[in-house]
Amino acid sequence: MNSIGVDVGGTKIAAGVVDADGNVLDEVRYPSAGSPEVLIENIFRAVSEVRGSSEVGGVCLAVPGLILAQENKVVFSPNLPNIEGIPLKDELEARIEAPLTVENDASAAAWGEFRFGAGSGVDHLVFITLGTGVGGGVISHGVLLRGAHGAAGELGHTTIHATGPRCACGNRGCLEALASGSAIARRANEMAAERTDSALGKLAVKRKILGEDVSRLAREGDDAAISVLEEAGTWLGVGVASFVNVFNPEVVAVGGGASEAGELILSATRREVHLRARSPSRDLVRIQSATLGPESGVLGAAALARGGDGEYVLGDGGGDRA
Ligand SMILES: [Zn+2]
Structure with a gap:
């Protein structure tokens, strides 16, 4: 099933719908500047817009900075301080209506290169x-x-x-x-x-x-x-x-x-x-x-999202397959 990878960077949010073979079917960009409320709203809009009416198995946010995986939040982000401390799963999962996970951006990009690069x-x-x-x-x-x-x-x-x-x-x-x-x-x-x-x-x-x-x-x-x-x-x-x-x-x-x-x-x-x-x-x-170039973040996050074609699921200790 398709999944959505969201690369949340210091200046922009890139959200892409990706199929199991690593093809980006559609991608949108929103700015990441603004208050924490605006940031959350723009992530939500990016996901909603790129998803359209298609069904997706899950969404993974690739975020800059140090994360606390158990709480699905960023604790330190010099390039995007407004994301610090936001309980991302609590804020977004119910509205998105799909399983949501959070990963460090470089780790997500590593996973992208591992799967497709x-x-x-x-x-x-x-x-x-x-x-x-x-x-x-x-x-x-x-x-x-x-x-x-x-x-x-x-x-x-x-x-x-x-x-x-x-x-x-x-x-x-x-x-x-x-x-x-x-x-x-x-x-x-x-x-x-x-x-x-x-x-x-x-x-x-x-x-x-x-x-x-x-x-x-x-x-x-x-x-x-x-x-x-x-x-x-x-x-x-x-x-x-x-x-x-x-x-x-x-x-x-x-x-x-x-x-x-x-x-x-x-x-x-x-x-x-x-x-x-x-x-x-x-x-x-x-x-x-x-x-893969700059697409590695979106591709890796999408592949890590729950339902992303049998990947290891985040937050489950790496041992539980979707
Ligand atoms: Zn250092």
Whole structure:
């Protein structure tokens, strides 16, 4: 049966009706800005509009931030603070008239890649998304790792440099503080000041450098921009080496906006993983780009929704099939 995945982001709500094979049959977008009441209303409208008159087996909200799965609420969301503390299931399930579940957005995207993308055909996947922050999700033995409270998989807040730069979470030296799109932009502005003759340096005279500038200039061959991406890729590799040791995944898939730099980042990541991780895990793992792009959240959430074609059901400890 079809199900609905809702990707609730910092600026928009994307709701899609998805069939069992991962085809998005219809999708609508609403803004996520506004008060908690407006946010809830817009989620409800998005779901109602996209559903139309068709029958769906369930709805899953992929939400940014730390969740408490038992209470179906977000407890900490720096990118969407208005969602914090709302009992999402209580507010929406009766009105939607379909089973509703809540999942962390990166974990939902990981599930999307596992079912329909880079993880198709494997049982063990680590997914990392490089955006403004760094999100993550882990699938082990075909089951999404959720932890005691639904907050597992926060790979971006793994400490990889004890005295490194401050992270948005308050810690120092998180993977997010060294390899996210924001970290790449910050480092590029520093590098531009050091290497004023580079294309990066010349652009910085005109305006602040953004993450996408770094990828573009690196592709055009600017050594300074290439160095920034290699540095981020190396830090990513420091983190991934530990994930490879801990989870022994078949595939590590890297998605998100900053991952569009592709091999400019990933070749450094692979090199670092080879230096640091243990054999045989390091020799057998495939480190590659994610394949679904921004649709992974909607696809993964839809596949996780109750009735979504026999998926493991959220909140049931991963052992109960719909
Ligand atoms: Zn952090």
